[in-house]
Amino acid sequence: MNEKRREFLKTLLTTPSPSGFEVPGQRAWVEYVSEFADEVRTDEYGNAVAVVEGEGPELAFAGHADQIGFIVAGVDEDGFLRIDRIGGSDRTVSKGQRVEIRAADGVVPGVIGQRAIHLREREDExxxxxxxxxxxxxxKNEREAEELVDVGDPIVFSPTVEELHGTRLAGPGIDNRVGTWVAAEALRRAAERDADATVYAVSTVQEEVGLQGAKMVGFDLDPDAVVAVDVTHAMDSPDMTNEERFKDISVDLGGGPVVARGSANHPEVVAAVREAARDADIPVQLQASGIRTGTDADAFFTARGGTPSLNLGLPNRYMHTPVEVVDTDDLEAAAELLAEFAARSGDRDGFAVDL
Incomplete structure (x- = not known):
């Protein structure tokens, strides 16, 4: 990954964007895609859409900008903040972590308290x-705390990016700014290829609280096909049981993007993306999705009476923790695959099934 693309990724990962409070992250995304998009537009809730115009079918590549977090629910008389969830925050990893409260007057640092091991009895575990x-x-007290924060202020784990060995990165909120990075990069690469298709890159809001941004964009945009790019569980770490590994045995970190099949995943879009991967020699993995994908694809595919959709997964270890891990080779491969898909789709007349 070249330095400019890496810096954009790091900017996304270090700009907190909890559900309902995505504006700072969306501004960074919009600034980047404005360099090569023909047009960039946003809506009232902050969904962002960039487009490179073409003569062929309209394709949308979408990631969600929001991350899980916490919210200030109240302040007690001793000045401690009581909190609640934003999205699927995990109580097993929150205690003892550094956090940031994104208050009106700036960032307020804090920690989620954890009773010392010396003071805990077995029943306290x-x-x-x-x-x-x-x-x-x-x-020191409630008055002092209320001078710094308000009820409703969002809280996130302190945003960091750790470069692990090779091409792997760790940090909080990787779910799913890596998806918005892929969407933006796929748009840039499709523009470089001078693809005949009209290509949209989309960065949605509030996926973690019910796919809400995708519902808005899916209705407004009405493309011929949508690929929702989101993280999926890499199953190649020691914390996975043998049964879990068998269920998703093909999903390995660094093994390439993951094409989901079943439920919302439209068979014609699946076939076209797999064919593009074969012809371009891009490794992909397959994943069964018999009921739902759990991603924005579940909202896009029913929009406007039915939009052919696909969930393209990015393998991710330790999802919804402060130490999510991805391989940048998977991100590069996903962007390249979508650009290739766009370049090959210019002469298509849609993606309807043949009945």
């Missing part, structure tokens, strides 16, 4: 729910 945990910002 039961994990507390998020609403029973607290953030310590160093305030």
């Amino acid at each position: 039961e994990l507390e729910d998020i609403v029973e945990q607290h953030v310590d910002i160093g305030a």
